[in-house]
Amino acid sequence: MELILQFIINGLIQGGFFALFAVGLVLIFGVMSVVNFAHGELVMIGAYTIWLLHAQNGFGFIPAIFVAVMLVTIIGLLMERFLFRPTRDDPLAGLICSIGVLFILQVVATLVGGDGPSKQVPPPFHGTLVLFDFLRIPYQRIFSLVVSVGALSLLWYFLTRTKLGWALRAVALDREAAALQGININRISMIAIGVGGALAGLAGALMAPLTNINPHMGHNVIITAFIVTIVGGVGSLSGAVLAAVLYALFHTFVTVYFGGTVATICGLILMVVVLIVKPTGIMGVRVSE
Amino acid sequence: MLLKVTDIHVHYGHVAALKGISLEVEEAGFVTLIGSNGAGKSTTLRAISGLDHPSAGVIVFEGERIERLSADKIVRLGIAHVPEGRRVFKDLTVTENLLLGAFTRDDQAEIEKDLEAVFEHFPRLRERKDQSARTMSGGEQQMVAIGRALMSRPKLLLLDEPSLGLAPVIVQEIARILVEINKRGVSVVLVEQNAELALELAQHGYVLETGNIALEGKASGLMDNDHVRKAYLGI
DSSP states (O other): OOOHHHHHHHHHHHHHHHHHHHHHHHHHHHHHHHOTTTTTHHHHHHHHHHIIIIIIIIOOOOHHHHHHHHHHHHHHHHHIIIIIIITOOOOOHHHHHHHHHHHHHHHHHHHHOSSOOOBBBSSSSOOEEETTTTEEEHHHHHHHHHHHHHHHHHHHHHHHHHHHHHHHHHHHHHHHHHHHHOOHHHHHHHHHHHHHHHHHHHHHHHHGGGGGGGGTTTHHHHHHHHHHHHHTTTTTTHHOOOOOOHHHHHHHHHHHHHHHHHHHHHHHHHHHHHHHHHHTTTTOSSSSO | OOOEEEEEEEETEEEEEEEEEEOOOOOOOOEEEEEETTTHHHHHHHHTTTTHHHHEEEEEEEEEEEETTOHHHHHHHHHEOOTTTOOOOSBBBHHEEEHTTTTTTOOHHHHHHHHHHHHHOHHHHTTTTTBBBSSHHHHHHHHHHHHHHTTTTTTTTEEEEETTTTTHHHHHHHHHHHHHHTTTTTEEEEEOOHHHHHHHOOSEEEEEEEEEEEEEEEEEHHOOOOIIIIIIOOO
């Protein structure tokens, strides 16, 4: 019982990270029809920013988070303007461009941080919350959970309660019909990748004190994001969030008993099974009517 | 003249969809384009609204050339296009769909008024205003699509096959509303397979055949034309 509760808490915190980057991937794919393979590297850049500014140069953790979010947002906007926009009519070209960005960002990270051992960021929040004498939750993780949930709530509000949010969903549903309402597709694409980039940067920044930072950490991120997106239903944001939490619980559980590698393999098997049995995912809708 | 299309050509890859179409729409005019599948009716509307760009020819709306403008800019000038297949935003509610039609506008009070006017036209939409468009029947989705177009306060309304797949009662209801909209001063270009209905509603008609205009004239005149009667009215 105690162990299960602890799993659930840890899984929820992990789920918050997963949701942050998976939702960004879904947004970018929905609006721009581009699978952004560099999404994991955007998370990595977010984590590196924290390492460089906070751990190496003594910047405050919170200001460093803001810088990380801004920096990754800008990288995303540049990708939209100079790579995805010119290749919009060819989804394959956009995908290949994003793979190029993936390698470039890895090299940049290696140049900045060297290729030695993984970097650690000492957690800026100390102490552990103990509940009912047996639940132990480090304040660092509580902070991450609160910020993730806050960011996702803001996103939800934006998408369901504002006209610009409706416009974004409209573009994802039917680009031509959206243009016929006077919606500028370029502007919406920039918003989608800006929001997706900001969330990826935030995920990286929040993960930084809790993980090993190295130029290749984006690899695990993108695998997780794919699993979550496919299980949740490609194009479904609520599906991605739900799948993120479920998958995180699953991943946490398997990791404790069999280790992280087995957990990831199980996740990939799960993804393949979903693709074969229910390709629309748990929340996805059929594309054809 | 509100809209003047002069000798436009549109190509899809190497295929010529339009080979020199010219047409005119007056202020508060009601024009119909009839013709069989693949004659170029939809493409003509797509060229006017900026979804497709002509490789040659000129489109002038209120004295301004628009054939190179993107679709989202053309809406702002006052042209609304109800596309073939309705193309409502299925995951959004009826109200959200309608308000997106007013995306280009900032006059909140007037938008509220126009929303109310759309609900007056289509009382059924008011009953379903918080329902997602996906859950609605074809006729109701068509009403959403027309309502959405009206929310931009267009001077010119382009409609692509609004009667397609709908029950005769609904077709009559939509026809009645189109006439009403036109009476209030909005010009209409109606593309229809149902030539009889289209010629009944319109003042002026164009018959398209394989990317060209085969015939044009007063709608009543076309109705009596032997070729039109044989080929499109089945008489």
